[in-house]
Amino acid sequence: MGRRDLLVSTRLPWTTYLTTNMNARIKTSLISLAAAMTIAPTIALAHGKLESTEPAAGSTVSAVTSPLRMTFNEALEPAFSTAHVTDAKGSAVTTLKATVDPTNPRSLTVSVPKLAAGTYSVDWAVMTHDGHKTKGRYTFTVK
Known part of the structure; x- marks a missing residue:
């Protein structure tokens, strides 16, 4: 063989x-x-990700133009997307609800009054159209 x-x-x-x-x-x-x-x-398994913010996360700005804007990589579900803005003491800056921009369903906006100098936190929680939930926090400073 x-x-x-x-x-x-x-x-x-x-x-x-x-x-x-x-x-x-x-x-x-x-x-x-x-x-x-x-x-x-x-x-x-992809989840919505925060792509950009106005003002930019971690930035120091001289003034804030209302509204604050968060842009995500996927379209958001308006009924399940929120954002809360607080000052350095943890007090709410506005009682207005965050809204999904009707012209850009990937953007969440929240109107704020004129902000005094200080550091502010934005806590957000969103649900994308595919049902995935995600949340996060970013800060910015007004000088």
């Missing part, structure tokens, strides 16, 4: 079939399916 005969005889029947008789189209389909199954759960 030669070396080639020994290799062929030690293979299982299905491995011989897969390695010798499977055409390129089936192999390509299986590879594509495996890639899709790997990528799809990652996409499905």
Whole structure:
């Protein structure tokens, strides 16, 4: 028995079939399916992320133009998206509700009065159209 005969005889029947008789189209389909199954759960688990804020998070500004604006990477559900602005003592700056911008459903705005010098925190909680909830906080300072 030669070396080639020994290799062929030690293979299982299905491995011989897969390695010798499977055409390129089936192999390509299986590879594509495996890639899709790997990528799809990652996409499905994506959550809304805060992309930008006005004024910018962590910034120091001389004055704040109302309203404050938070822009996210996905469209928001207006009924489940909120933001609260507090001063350094934790007191609410406004009693107005945050609203989703009707012209840009990825933006959440909250109107504030003229802000005195100090540090302010914005606590936000949003739900995106796909039902994912996320929340966070950022601060800015008025000089």
